[in-house]
Amino acid sequence: MKRSEINAVIRSADAFIRKQSFYLPPFAYWKAQDWQKKGVEVSEIVESSLGWDITDFGIGDFAKFGLFLFTLRNGSPKNLASGSGKLYAEKIMVVEDGQTTPLHFHWFKMEDIINRGGGRLKLRLYPASADEDLVRTGDVNFSVDGCQRSIKVGEVITLDPGESITLGQHFYHEFWGDGRVLVGEVSLVNDDNHDNHFFQSIGRFPTIEEDEAPLHLLVSDYAKHYQAKV
Numbered sequence: 001m002k003r004s005e006i007n008a009v010i011r012s013a014d015a016f017i018r019k020q021s022f023y024l025p026p027f028a029y030w031k032a033q034d035w036q037k038k039g040v041e042v043s044e045i046v047e048s049s050l051g052w053d054i055t056d057f058g059i060g061d062f063a064k065f066g067l068f069l070f071t072l073r074n075g076s077p078k079n080l081a082s083g084s085g086k087l088y089a090e091k092i093m094v095v096e097d098g099q100t101t102p103l104h105f106h107w108f109k110m111e112d113i114i115n116r117g118g119g120r121l122k123l124r125l126y127p128a129s130a131d132e133d134l135v136r137t138g139d140v141n142f143s144v145d146g147c148q149r150s151i152k153v154g155e156v157i158t159l160d161p162g163e164s165i166t167l168g169q170h171f172y173h174e175f176w177g178d179g180r181v182l183v184g185e186v187s188l189v190n191d192d193n194h195d196n197h198f199f200q201s202i203g204r205f206p207t208i209e210e211d212e213a214p215l216h217l218l219v220s221d222y223a224k225h226y227q228a229k230v
Contacts, residue, residue: 001062001206006054007215013068013094020117020182022092024070027051032214035225046226048074049192049219057102058203067101068094071219075189080108089190095121095177103134103174103199111187114164119179121159126172132197134172142166172199 017024027045030038045051053069056062070093075086089109095101097119105128115121125142127135141150143166144159151157158178159165167173175183196204205220217225 001054001056001060002209002211003214004212005062006206006208006218007212009054009062009068010052010215016094016118016180017070017092017182022116022182024092025072028070029216032217032221032225035217035222036227038226042226046222048076049190050074051222052216052218053192053220054206054218055204056206057198058206063096063099065100065102066096067099071190077189077191077194080189087189089185089187091185091187091190092116093183093185095175095181095183097177097179100176101174102202103172105170105172105197106195107169107197108195109188109190110166110168111185112164112166113159113173113175114184114186115159115161116182116184117161118181119177120161121175121181121183122178123157123159123165123173123175124154125157125167126153128170128172134199 014024014028027042028051048071050071050073053071054062054066055069056066059065069091072090072092073086074089079085079087103124103126113121113123125140127140129135136153138153139150140153141148142157143149144157145164157165164184192204198204214221
């Protein structure tokens with residue numbers, strides 16, 4: 001993705017988030033020069049990969065296959081291993097009309113996906129087989145706001161504003177927007193470097209063409225601009 005495209009996505013998503021009466025923390029608006037002045041007092045932001053995260057999954061067509069995310073809070077895999085400390089994570093996402101997040105599952109993370117407002121969120125679910133293929137027949141069981149539901153594998157689930165779905169581990173899912181949707185995620189600790197398995201061989205983070213300066217840093221930019229040792 002071009003940096004100019006990423007900057008445009010940030011501006012547009014930020015305006016939409018505010019329109020839905022949701023607000024990001026102050027560090028969201030630090031510039032690159034602000035980050036260069038920060039010390040160890042902000043190391044949790046860097047270590048936990050909090051902040052802006054925009055991806056085209058390496059496909060090169062953000063409008064069709066992409067996702068805007070902002071990680072608000074997150075623990076670490078060490079917390080999960082010890083069973084202490086921050087064991088949870090929270091994200092806010094913007095899913096554009098017709099924009100798909102491709103089929104994937106998580107080995108460790110259990111999550112609730114929440115329609116926070118805007119349009120309707122569409123999902124398709126497949127259990128993962130022992131060899132990480134799709135289970136294509138039978139029923140799939142899941143929970144929407146504490147109510148148990150069952151549909152045929154591969155059928156489309158619709159979440160209206162205010163509704164949420166709970167997804168367990170080893171559960172392939174893809175989702176897209178019917179209209180522009182503000183989506184929340186509440187989960188166990190999030191580890192995007194090791195806990196995502198995509199059905200097709202695609203990337204989690206984009207390759208960036210630096211055609212202009214960053215408006216705000218992505219989590220993948222911290223290593224370049226944040227100088228304090230963590």
